Amino acid sequence: MIAVIGGAGYIGSHTVKYLIEQEEQVVVFDKLSTGHREFVPLNIPFIEGDLGNQDNLDNLFKSYPEIHTVIHFAAFANVGESVNHPAKYYQNNVVNTIRLLDTMIKYKVKNIVFSSTCATYGEPLFLPLTEDHPQNPINPYGKTKLMIEQTMEDYSVAYGLKYAALRYFNAAGASEDATIGEWHEPETHLIPLVLDVAIGRREYISVYGSDFDTPDGTCIRDYIHVIDLADAHYKAMNYLIEVNQNLKLNLGNGEGFTVLEIIHEVEKVTGKSIEKKIVDRRAGDPARLIGSSRKAEELIGWTPQYKLEQIIETAWGWHKEQFGKIINVPLSQ
Numbered sequence: 001m002i003a004v005i006g007g008a009g010y011i012g013s014h015t016v017k018y019l020i021e022q023e024e025q026v027v028v029f030d031k032l033s034t035g036h037r038e039f040v041p042l043n044i045p046f047i048e049g050d051l052g053n054q055d056n057l058d059n060l061f062k063s064y065p066e067i068h069t070v071i072h073f074a075a076f077a078n079v080g081e082s083v084n085h086p087a088k089y090y091q092n093n094v095v096n097t098i099r100l101l102d103t104m105i106k107y108k109v110k111n112i113v114f115s116s117t118c119a120t121y122g123e124p125l126f127l128p129l130t131e132d133h134p135q136n137p138i139n140p141y142g143k144t145k146l147m148i149e150q151t152m153e154d155y156s157v158a159y160g161l162k163y164a165a166l167r168y169f170n171a172a173g174a175s176e177d178a179t180i181g182e183w184h185e186p187e188t189h190l191i192p193l194v195l196d197v198a199i200g201r202r203e204y205i206s207v208y209g210s211d212f213d214t215p216d217g218t219c220i221r222d223y224i225h226v227i228d229l230a231d232a233h234y235k236a237m238n239y240l241i242e243v244n245q246n247l248k249l250n251l252g253n254g255e256g257f258t259v260l261e262i263i264h265e266v267e268k269v270t271g272k273s274i275e276k277k278i279v280d281r282r283a284g285d286p287a288r289l290i291g292s293s294r295k296a297e298e299l300i301g302w303t304p305q306y307k308l309e310q311i312i313e314t315a316w317g318w319h320k321e322q323f324g325k326i327i328n329v330p331l332s333q
């Protein structure tokens with residue numbers, strides 16, 4: 001059985017759906033701080049619990065002694081917020097995750113697939129980023145994820161933990177059947193915010209900076225579909241079980257798009273024109289992040305299947321399903 005921590009969140013719920021489709025046994029553990037109970041099918045075991053609570057964690061591993069792997073998504077994940085509220089990030093992403101690792105050791109659960117991030121690299125010295133690029137994060141969020149990568153390395157040597165650190169680039173898109181998708185309150189991610197403008201929930205999109213060293217002055221990111229990420233988790237888990245070696249892998253499409261290019265693609269897919277306002281840069285944003293995922297292809301046979309257009313099409317499908325009924329009711333900005 002696989003314990004999916006944070007399985008009611010955005011990437012977690014798509015991974016749970018994918019694992020069920022592969023006929024894996026799954027238990028979800030989530031405190032529903034940013035996740036949604038309705039994102040997890042009712043016939044899947046669900047524990048509402050907090051990683052910060054040892055009793056909750058003991059309950060998980062005692063109730064399901066057949067757990068062999070943890071897939072760990074639970075964290076706070078907003079770069080800008082982490083600059084202004086670092087304590088919140090160190091507490092949940094570091095302290096609570098070390099509690100999870102210690103509890104895994106206590107219950108002799110050996111394998112963990114961990115949500116790391118390309119934000120661990122900091123300002124790129126070269127592109128595309130490969131896994132051997134130096135890790136010098138420029139925001140607290142990236143630092144918390146790097147600390148856990150380093151902790152897992154030491155736990156692996158000392159306690160035999162086997163880990164896959166999956167360094168995602170920008171997760172985006174939604175399930176093909178539009179039953180689950182990206183839904184954060186408040187939303188901070190670019191694509192759902194631009195879709196909010198398309199659907200009439202928001203008047204305009206703020207573009208954070210137009211003076212970066214990029215062709216149109218706006219930040220470049222590498223967008224990767226959540227279903228491709230889900231597939232990578234499944235493959236990484238099987239590698240840990242079968243090959244018994246640790247993994248550190250980038251997961252991206254290998255292609256970068258500026259903020260303005262994303263807005264343009266949303267206009268193409270939705271047929272709506274998007275109002276935008278250029279505002280100041282957001283703290284902690286590197287200019288360009290693009291990843292090479294060649295190592296993931298070589299080691300676990302993973303190649304992304306979704307390109308930008310399909311990413312935005314599936315995200316739009318979910319957005320219409322979720323928010324279409326309340327069209328033209330603006331959010332408070």
Ligand SMILES: NC(=O)c1ccc[n+]([C@@H]2O[C@H](COP(=O)([O-])OP(=O)(O)OC[C@H]3O[C@@H](n4cnc5c(N)ncnc54)[C@H](O)[C@@H]3O)[C@@H](O)[C@H]2O)c1
Nearest residue numbers: 006009010011031032033034035050051074075077115171
């Ligand atoms: N979204 C991205 O583009 C992206 C990119 C790189 C890495 N990541 C990482 O992927 C993971 C998932 O991201 P997401 O976008 O799905 O976020 P999310 O906020 O949608 O999901 C996180 C889930 O974890 C749960 N959670 C948080 N703290 C918890 C705790 N202490 N105990 C129990 N449950 C807790 C939340 O309720 C939520 O369901 C995060 O670790 C994030 O850092 C995300």
Ligand SMILES: O=c1ccn([C@@H]2O[C@H](COP(=O)(O)OP(=O)(O)O[C@H]3O[C@H](CO)[C@@H](O)[C@H](O)[C@H]3O)[C@@H](O)[C@H]2O)c(=O)[nH]1
Nearest residue numbers: 077079117119169170188189190193206207208219259285
């Ligand atoms: O209203 C907005 C929101 C975002 N952006 C820009 O759009 C890009 C993407 O931003 P966002 O969607 O917030 O993602 P990131 O800040 O790149 O961070 C995401 O992607 C990282 C990997 O690159 C992960 O580590 C993080 O968890 C995840 O939140 C950035 O250049 C932002 O400055 C805007 O211009 N306006």
